[in-house]
Amino acid sequence: MTQDTSLTEKQKFWLGQVQACARSGQSMRVYAEANGLSAFNAWKKTLRRKGNPPIFVTLLAYC
Numbered sequence: 001m002t003q004d005t006s007l008t009e010k011q012k013f014w015l016g017q018v019q020a021c022a023r024s025g026q027s028m029r030v031y032a033e034a035n036g037l038s039a040f041n042a043w044k045k046t047l048r049r050k051g052n053p054p055i056f057v058t059l060l061a062y063c
Contacts, residue, residue, distance in 0.1 A: 011050065014043035 007015065017040065021031040032040040 007047075007050065011043075011047060014040075015047055018044050018047065 017031075017035070017037060021028055021040075024031055026034070028040055028044070032038070
């Protein structure tokens with residue numbers, strides 16, 4: 001079974017937020033609160049299940 005790696009606009013937005021969180025050095029909770037984001041962890045899990053490129057998996061480890 002092949003995973004669908006195409007992303008919707010909403011998924012692209014959240015992927016950008018996860019990447020920005022990883023670059024910020026802040027914890028996911030602190031980053032989400034500072035940026036007024038809710039459901040951050042849920043989107044992170046959704047994107048992980050979506051089967052994104054390896055660089056994304058690396059970023060997930062930091063945020």
